[in-house]
Structure formats: structure tokens, C-alpha cells
Amino acid sequence: MVETKSNGNGESMVHPAPSWLTESYVESILRRYKQDVTLAVRDLDITPATSKGENYASVMTRIKVEYVCGGAKQPQTEFFIVKTTYENDPFISNVLATYNTSITEMIMYDKILPELSRMLEDTDQSEKLFAKTLHVDDEHSAIIFEDLSVSNYVLGDRLTGFDLELTKLVLRKLAKMHATAAVYNELQPGFLTKLQHGIFNRHSRAFAPMFENLIGVAAQFAGQCPELGSVYEKKLKRLQKHVMEYTEMVYDPKPDEFNTLTHGDLWTNNIMLRPKTDQNEVDLLLIDFQFSAWASPAVDFYYFFSTSLQSQVRIDHHDALIQFYHRVLVDTLHILNFKGYIPTLRQLVLQLERGKFMAVTALLTCQAIMVNDNTDDADFNALMVDNERGRNFRRRMYNNKRIQEHVKHWLPVFDRCGLLDVLN
Structure with missing residues (x-):
């Protein structure tokens, strides 16, 4: 699920989420971080964390992940921020x-x-x-952080x-x-x-x-x-x-x-x-x-x-x-x-x-x-x-x-x- 916003002219006021930010990608990161190869992502919500005009050098995306660890019956939910560069804009890149x-x-x-x-x-x-940083992705020039808003930042x-x-x-x-x-x-x-x-x-x-x-x-x-x-x-x-x-x-x-x-x-x-x-x-x-x-x-x-x-x-x-x-x-x-x-x-x-x-x-x-x-x-x-x-x-x-x-x-x-x- 990806949330978008637009202005009165129908133009997007936020930066699009990276195309590679998928359930399978997040699942692989969490499996390594939690040291649990059986971990399975049940749901992934993606929303913009910054709008145009708030940051000119990067894109911030907020993700909410619902997952189940191996052997557990109840799902867990965690929140992260994914920071990426302007990969979709060659001029800025x-x-x-x-x-x-x-x-x-x-x-x-x-x-x-x-x-x-x-x-x-x-x-x-x-x-x-x-x-706190959870993962540094050299291939996509991305960093995954703890979502500080969960701790009221x-x-x-x-x-x-x-x-x-x-x-x-x-x-x-x-x-x-x-x-x-x-x-x-x-x-x-x-x-x-x-x-x-x-x-x-x-x-x-x-x-x-x-x-x-x-x-x-x-x-x-x-x-x-x-x-x-x-x-x-x-x-x-x-x-x-x-x-x-x-x-x-x-x-x-x-x-x-x-x-x-x-x-x-x-x-x-x-x-x-x-x-x-x-x-x-x-x-x-x-x-x-x-x-x-x-x-x-x-x-x-x-x-x-x-x-x-x-x-x-x-x-x-x-x-x-x-x-x-x-x-x-x-x-x-x-x-x-x-x-x-x-x-x-x-x-x-x-x-x-x-x-x-x-x-x-x-x-x-x-x-x-x-x-x-x-x-x-x-x-x-x-x-x-x-x-x-x-x-x-x-x-x-x-x-x-x-x-x-x-x-x-x-x-x-x-x-x-x-x-x-x-x-x-």
C-alpha cells in the first residue's frame, strides 16, 4: 500500500517510493537483522516521510511492517524510515x-x-x-533507520x-x-x-x-x-x-x-x-x-x-x-x-x-x-x-x-x- 498526496492541479506533492522497496526486500533485511530465516512479512505499508520543499538532497519513506517470526503465532509490527537519494532524477543524481x-x-x-x-x-x-541504523544498502544507496516518530520524535x-x-x-x-x-x-x-x-x-x-x-x-x-x-x-x-x-x-x-x-x-x-x-x-x-x-x-x-x-x-x-x-x-x-x-x-x-x-x-x-x-x-x-x-x-x-x-x-x-x- 502506497499513500500519495497531490496539490490542486493533480500534481504529486511527495516523492515516489523506491520501486525496489518491496515486501520481499524488507523480509530479507528483517531476516538478517533478527537472525531468523523463517521470518515472514505479512503486510507492508509505505508512506512518504517528506514532502517537496522539505529536503532537497534525499527522499525519506516511512514503512510499517507486520511480520511473524518462526514459531510465533502472533504477528509483530515495527516502523522504519528508508532514506534514499534521488535515483529517479538523473540531473540531481x-x-x-x-x-x-x-x-x-x-x-x-x-x-x-x-x-x-x-x-x-x-x-x-x-x-x-x-x-539507530538497521541496514546500509550499498547497491541502492539506501539506509534503513529506526522510525524515531514511534518514540515521539x-x-x-x-x-x-x-x-x-x-x-x-x-x-x-x-x-x-x-x-x-x-x-x-x-x-x-x-x-x-x-x-x-x-x-x-x-x-x-x-x-x-x-x-x-x-x-x-x-x-x-x-x-x-x-x-x-x-x-x-x-x-x-x-x-x-x-x-x-x-x-x-x-x-x-x-x-x-x-x-x-x-x-x-x-x-x-x-x-x-x-x-x-x-x-x-x-x-x-x-x-x-x-x-x-x-x-x-x-x-x-x-x-x-x-x-x-x-x-x-x-x-x-x-x-x-x-x-x-x-x-x-x-x-x-x-x-x-x-x-x-x-x-x-x-x-x-x-x-x-x-x-x-x-x-x-x-x-x-x-x-x-x-x-x-x-x-x-x-x-x-x-x-x-x-x-x-x-x-x-x-x-x-x-x-x-x-x-x-x-x-x-x-x-x-x-x-x-x-x-x-x-x-x-
């Missing part, structure tokens, strides 16, 4: 292939995340950071953003991931540093049309905005052809700085939340590691801050949140007996400042995509192509009042820091 997205995520879920979890389990800093509100409590919880989990990854790379030298295909990297600029075009739209908005005007429009137009290079510089690991394995795409829709109840405290887990890369923590810090926080939280608590992240990072590094460079708070502040151009790119481009509430043309192709449909889609992004208010506040801040100036 070709673009993502240049970023090694499938390879990176397969390595992350097969090798790295389980090891980071194991290392943390042996300390008093132990807590669950990631969703939900996506946060991408249009509202995280409050202070949730922001600190994200930073606590992120700091533990960053610390554990640094220690893991010390134990396995060179393994994590091979992950070099983040959203910005020195191997591919296939995303350049998307980022450069959105900077151009931001420039047009600034020129038409009474609070900003032609000064900002001219600066952004000059910056447009440099946005890839300047953001890649943030990703470049510096030998005299603290480097780690970054999440690489840390925003609201890649974080699963469990609200507080009488039985449980609020919790969250990090998901989606297609763009993980060895880099400065500035990548995750400013990407997250610029896309996913409530405005006032970012304005009022920026410095305190850096201090909070640093404290958890250092504590975890010490507990794991890290022998490498551990930055002081001042050193980390200066390192993040050197990587602050990430905030410019993330706010003017990534956030515009993420808070978009017009999903009529919300797909990857519309972001990338330079035709009338693509241009109209990008212009509509900047009709969004949320992004307009953010840009009006932060462009002058960036300008006072010299972040809008073209380097000599």
Missing part, C-alpha cells in the same frame, strides 16, 4: 554524485557513527546522539526556529560529536580527514549556480529595500562570483586550529526532537550525514546559527552559546583523553570569527531555501537551473517576510565586520 553524498553517508552510518557512539558510551558523558518547526533550550541541547550534542570525532581521528589517523566533500569543497562546484544566483537575488532585494539600498546591492553583486571561494576557505582545515568531523548540513530538518513529557525530558538526535566533512567547527556553528535559531536567541545569546559549546567540547575531549590541540575559549572565539563568512552564505542562501513556504516549484532543479521557472522560484523566496527581516538585520552587521568586502 549527477550533481550529488560529484559531492560523494552516498559514499559519505554510507561510511558515516556503517563505520563512523557507530564507533563514535561506542566511544561515548564508556564515559559519564554518554548519551544518544544519532538515530518529530521534526522541529523550520519556519519558527529553535528556542534557547533546544539550541543549547543541539550544541551539547554537537560538541560531543565534534570531540569524539577528534579523538577517533587521533586513534585512526587520516581516516576522517579523507571526508572532503562537504557542501563547499575543493573538488566540486556543482552547487555554484544555486549559491551564486541566490546571492544575486539577495542583491536585488537589498537594492529595492529602503532600509538597505544600493550600497548593499553593489556589495552583494561584487561578492556574488566570490561566494564559493570564500565559503570553501571556511572549510579548509588549518593545521594550527581545532579541526573535526562536521555534520555539514546542521539545520532544523536534520534534527529530530522529542518534546518533554511527564515520562521523558526533552531530547533530540542528529540525522542526515551526506555532507559530513573534516573542517573547522565554524562550518556547523554558523550554518546552524544562521538557518535554525529564533532571531532573538541568536542576537541575545551568541557569545554565551559559544562559551557553552566550548565547555562541553573541552570536557568531552578531556574525558576521552585527547592528546591533540584543545583550544581555549579565546582561541575558539577567534577561530570561529575567521570562519564567519559561513554565516553570510548560510543566511543569504541556505536560510532562504529552508524557510521557503511556497512549495509549488520547490525542487532541486528549480534551485539550480537558470530559466524562467528557476528565476521565479528564487525571487519568490525573497518575498518571504522572515528572510526579509533577517537580511535587513544581518546585512549591516556583516558589513560592519567587513564580511561583505571583496578580498584583494
Whole structure:
């Protein structure tokens, strides 16, 4: 059974389930996982887990499986998420292939995340950071997860953003991931540093049309905005052809700085939340590691801050949140007996400042995509192509009042820091 949704024009608003996701396929996975060759699937329900506009780099499908184990009379029911790439769209597949997205995520879920979890389990800093993975399918570039919604985990509100409590919880989990990854790379030298295909990297600029075009739209908005005007429009137009290079510089690991394995795409829709109840405290887990890369923590810090926080939280608590992240990072590094460079708070502040151009790119481009509430043309192709449909889609992004208010506040801040100036 496959559930579908359509808009008023009869067009599907969700991505189709993979054709290979059949009862026999799921049965073979469960037989291996449960170590029961007699296990038999009785029923399989398939429903979309994401709609168009919610995720531009992957497709999430929810499955409900009813099965019977050997010797049992009563069936059991379990729920899983199947994550796949855009296998049905050659254009998207070709673009993502240049970023090694499938390879990176397969390595992350097969090798790295389980090891980071194991290392943390042996300390008093132990807590669950990631969703449990049941199976990694190299042939179909797919990953099967536990369905966190069964445990009452939900996506946060991408249009509202995280409050202070949730922001600190994200930073606590992120700091533990960053610390554990640094220690893991010390134990396995060179393994994590091979992950070099983040959203910005020195191997591919296939995303350049998307980022450069959105900077151009931001420039047009600034020129038409009474609070900003032609000064900002001219600066952004000059910056447009440099946005890839300047953001890649943030990703470049510096030998005299603290480097780690970054999440690489840390925003609201890649974080699963469990609200507080009488039985449980609020919790969250990090998901989606297609763009993980060895880099400065500035990548995750400013990407997250610029896309996913409530405005006032970012304005009022920026410095305190850096201090909070640093404290958890250092504590975890010490507990794991890290022998490498551990930055002081001042050193980390200066390192993040050197990587602050990430905030410019993330706010003017990534956030515009993420808070978009017009999903009529919300797909990857519309972001990338330079035709009338693509241009109209990008212009509509900047009709969004949320992004307009953010840009009006932060462009002058960036300008006072010299972040809008073209380097000599």
C-alpha cells in the first residue's frame, strides 16, 4: 500500500517510493537483522516521510511492517524510515554524485557513527546522539533507520526556529560529536580527514549556480529595500562570483586550529526532537550525514546559527552559546583523553570569527531555501537551473517576510565586520 498526496492541479506533492522497496526486500533485511530465516512479512505499508520543499538532497519513506517470526503465532509490527537519494532524477543524481553524498553517508552510518557512539558510551558523558541504523544498502544507496516518530520524535518547526533550550541541547550534542570525532581521528589517523566533500569543497562546484544566483537575488532585494539600498546591492553583486571561494576557505582545515568531523548540513530538518513529557525530558538526535566533512567547527556553528535559531536567541545569546559549546567540547575531549590541540575559549572565539563568512552564505542562501513556504516549484532543479521557472522560484523566496527581516538585520552587521568586502 502506497499513500500519495497531490496539490490542486493533480500534481504529486511527495516523492515516489523506491520501486525496489518491496515486501520481499524488507523480509530479507528483517531476516538478517533478527537472525531468523523463517521470518515472514505479512503486510507492508509505505508512506512518504517528506514532502517537496522539505529536503532537497534525499527522499525519506516511512514503512510499517507486520511480520511473524518462526514459531510465533502472533504477528509483530515495527516502523522504519528508508532514506534514499534521488535515483529517479538523473540531473540531481549527477550533481550529488560529484559531492560523494552516498559514499559519505554510507561510511558515516556503517563505520563512523557507530564507533563514535561506542566511544561515548564508556564515559559519564554518554548519551544518544544519532538515530539507530538497521541496514546500509550499498547497491541502492539506501539506509534503513529506526522510525524515531514511534518514540515521539518529530521534526522541529523550520519556519519558527529553535528556542534557547533546544539550541543549547543541539550544541551539547554537537560538541560531543565534534570531540569524539577528534579523538577517533587521533586513534585512526587520516581516516576522517579523507571526508572532503562537504557542501563547499575543493573538488566540486556543482552547487555554484544555486549559491551564486541566490546571492544575486539577495542583491536585488537589498537594492529595492529602503532600509538597505544600493550600497548593499553593489556589495552583494561584487561578492556574488566570490561566494564559493570564500565559503570553501571556511572549510579548509588549518593545521594550527581545532579541526573535526562536521555534520555539514546542521539545520532544523536534520534534527529530530522529542518534546518533554511527564515520562521523558526533552531530547533530540542528529540525522542526515551526506555532507559530513573534516573542517573547522565554524562550518556547523554558523550554518546552524544562521538557518535554525529564533532571531532573538541568536542576537541575545551568541557569545554565551559559544562559551557553552566550548565547555562541553573541552570536557568531552578531556574525558576521552585527547592528546591533540584543545583550544581555549579565546582561541575558539577567534577561530570561529575567521570562519564567519559561513554565516553570510548560510543566511543569504541556505536560510532562504529552508524557510521557503511556497512549495509549488520547490525542487532541486528549480534551485539550480537558470530559466524562467528557476528565476521565479528564487525571487519568490525573497518575498518571504522572515528572510526579509533577517537580511535587513544581518546585512549591516556583516558589513560592519567587513564580511561583505571583496578580498584583494
